[in-house]
Amino acid sequence: MHPFKYTQRLSAAILALAFASSLQAESNAFVLETNQLKSAIQPTMYGLFFEDINFAADGGLYAELIKNRSFEFPQNLMGWNVFGKVEVRNDGPFDQNPHYVRLGFTGHNDKRTGLENEGFFGIGVKQNEPYRFSVWARIPQGSKAASLRIELVDPTTYEENHPFAQAVIQVESSTWKQYTVTLQPRKTVAKARLRVFNTTTGTVDLEHVSLFPVNTWKNRENGLRKDLAQALYDLKPGVFRFPGGCIVEGTDLNTRYNWKNSIGAVENRPLNENRWHYTFANRLYPDYYQTYGLGFFEFFQLCEDLGAEALPVLSCGLACQFQNNNMQAHVPVAELQPYIQDALDLIEFANGDAKSTWGKIRAEMGHPAPFNLKLIAIGNEQWGPEYIERLEPFVQAIRKKYPEIKIVGGSGPNSEGDQFKYLWPEMTRLKADLVDEHFYRNENWFLNQGTRYDNYDRKGPKVFAGEYACHGNGKKFNHFNASLMEAAFMTGLERNADIVHMATYAPLFAHYEGWQWRPDLIWYDNLQTVRSSSYYVQKLYATYKGSHVLSLTMDQKPIAGKEGQHGLFASSAWEQKDNQIIVKVINTSSAPQDIDVLFKGLKKNEQIQGSQMITFNSAVPDAENTLANPNLIAPNTSNLDFSGQQFKTTIPAKTFAIYIFNKK
Ligand code: AHR
Secondary structure, X not given: OOHHHHXXXXXXXXXXXXXXXXXXXXXXXXXXXXXXXXXXXXXXXXXXXXXXXXXXXXXXXXXXXXXXXXXXXXXXXXXXXXEOOEXXXXXXXXXXXXXXXXXXXXXXXXXXXXXXXXXXXXXXXXXXXXXXXXXXXXXXXXXXXXXXXXXXXXXXXXXXXXXXXXXXXXXXXXXXXXXXXXXXXXXXXXXXXXXXXXXXXXXXXXXXXXXXXXXXXXXXXXXXXXXXXXXXXXXXXXXXXXXXXXXHHOOOHHHOOOHHHHOOOHHHOOOEEOHHHOOOHHHOOOOOEEOOOOOHHHHHHHHHHHOOEXXXXXXXXXXXXXXXXXXXXXXXXXXXXXXXXXXXXXXXXXXXXXXXXXXXXXXXXXXXXXXXXXEEEEOOOOOHHHHHHHHXXXXXHHHHHOOOOEEEEEOOOOOOOHHHHHHHHHXXXXXXXXXXXXXXXXXXXXXXXXXXXXXXXOOOOEXXXXXXXXXXXXXXXXXXXXXXXHHXXXXXXXXXXXXXXXXXXOOOEEEOOOOOOOOOOEEEOOOOEEEOHHHHHHHHHHHOOOOEEEEEEEOOXXXXXXXXXXXXXXXXXXXXXXXXXXXXXXXXXXXXXXXXXXXXXXXXXXXXXXXXXXXXXXXXXXXXXXXXXXXXXXXXXXXXXXXXXXXXXXXXXXXXXXXXXXXX
């Protein structure tokens, strides 16, 4: 053989060998211990955090379609166009909402008197669906009976003055009464308006003008928008934190969320300012208020419907510390008692006997059985000794009266730093049951925090990752890659389920036309819902949660995107009920990765059977689900054909995959 040819062949063989061994070096050998159950995964592990931001309550989940229905906005007619002879008065039947309107006669039959409501970015109604219109009305003493014409009109088409749903109400009594009528639109309109005319020569007073779909979630009258509540239900949340967030604190104490104002008859729940209407000057919504129509009773009821533990958050007497450096803005510790009493009363409202003061109100509202509240959070993003000196008396009072209730304390607005370092030991000292951590961070943070909880103190409070989301670097929107980072990070929550007991993405909801903060989990306009890719990540984790952690390692280390792990993150759980092994793998790298899972701890003749494989990825990492293409990014489920003790597969680049096996 020609020596040159020989050398060529030799180097080709060496190259091939080197290539093969490099391939081997690239393969990712996972070891899964099948017979060593680690800690239990709490039913509360993956949940939801609701805050009235981005028009999440009024204009969102709360199905009321009329804005400023009680004429209580500081500009009483905000949201209304009025015509003819309309007067705002303030001696109405509801003492906490005293304003109402008087519709008089113009003096000429052809000149109408009436009102037109613009809704929340218009009124969205669907063809042939029934809508319940209601109004409190009376004829002032001495006036003739009046007739009201109720109409839905579509200002966006040539049919502007052609109502597409109509009804009539006769008002004959001089006593305030509620009148109800059903409107059935003959077409679907996203931005309709509601008109109410006085068609007679008499005078009529109107208060609490309301329009709801009849088909709300569970068909409740003061109900929730069905598609949005369904999206919550489909996610299978284990815990539901409400009502905020910053709105719990208020810009000042007067505007903090006061749960006692959010119960009882909706007509008499006083209006509150919503701080999100002005917090970001570049996203100003001066017509954003809280009617409290979706109040604490409705929140508890929703938790029950969702099968989620309720986690109410209450003010600790500190108004938003970002907005108030000045201690004068907060409640002095010596005057904290009413705030503490609010917390105790809330527990009684939720759990008390139907004969107790607050339990009775719950029973009168239609829920005689207790809601079985187990958790309460005191304070949101509070910090410093001023938080601790306020939290401490709350803890003492709650422990004394309700020792069974678990208390959630906070660790400030940041996931690290001085305040965080100060607050955690304080929470341990106060024996808080859980500590709420918040992190809105970029891709790198999420990639580097896979082992965040591996070394947390196992003897102190448990962790509640109460607000988190990947805020992409220069890409603060719901793109797929951000959700992939969240999925990767969440393997560390699952692996540390002995200490991480709850986790909730934030914020939950956003109206496309009224958002202040993004990314958000669920988007909507007046008619449609869009589930973001982050929504699917949460749903996949909650659906394939498992009951116990299983050990899954690579080179005896947790698989958390560390050196030599090729951007892979992985965790595993056992589901007791179905005897299933669930393996979650996230490939954050831009190359496909071979993985080789060795199921250890099996008897010689034992086999693992493949059941299902779910893959979640996107051809374009920056892509997002939109109104025009709401299902662009969604998980794919297929059968997993496998039987044996060693499972080999290739996970595509930038993919979240779940492999489900049965242990026979
Ligand atoms: O989720 C939006 C806001 O982020 C919350 O209100 C607050 O707790 C945090 O700063």
